[in-house]
Amino acid sequence: xxxxxxxxxxxxxxxxxxxxxxxxxxxxxxxxxxxxxxxxxxxxxxxxxxxxxxxxxxxxxxxxxxxxxxxxxxxxxxxxxxxxxxxxxxxxxxxxxxxxxxxxxxxxxxxx
Numbered sequence: 025x026x027x028x029x030x031x032x033x034x035x036x037x038x039x040x041x042x043x044x045x046x047x048x049x050x051x052x053x054x055x056x057x058x059x060x061x062x063x064x065x066x067x068x069x070x071x072x073x074x075x076x077x078x079x080x081x082x083x084x085x086x087x088x089x090x091x092x093x094x095x096x097x098x099x100x101x102x103x104x105x106x107x108x109x110x111x112x113x114x115x116x117x118x119x120x121x122x123x124x125x126x127x128x129x130x131x132x133x134x135x136x
Contacts, residue, residue, distance in 0.1 A: 025060055028053050029121045034114055039107045047092050054092075058085045071134035077127035084120040091116060 031050070033040045042050070061082055070078060095101070095109050 025057050025124075028057050029117065029124075031117075034117050036114075039111050039114075041106065041110060044096055047096055051089060051092050054085055054089055058082060058089075061085070068131075070131060074127055074130035074134055077123050077130055081120060081123040081127055084116065084123055088113065088116045088120060 033042060033046075061078065065075075065078055065082075091109070091113055095106070095113070101109065
């Protein structure tokens, strides 16, 4: 799961442009992580805050998937608009990691 957050393009300070193939790989990885999180949601009992952040993480993944589909499906983007969308995508991944990390920390705190 953590591999999703360690992609080289996420660590770039400059805005990057991804090919459709790279976007497809990211989508595939997102769907796999979403499935894993859904499996975890039904395998464990979570405290209220951990469950809340798990839900936020899942919703965020769905939103990221939608953003990628929007980028892929529109041929009318200017280069400036694409740069903004890729920057937003990077920010969404960072926020998603923070939600996931908070969920995990809350889960650990509940276990103690």
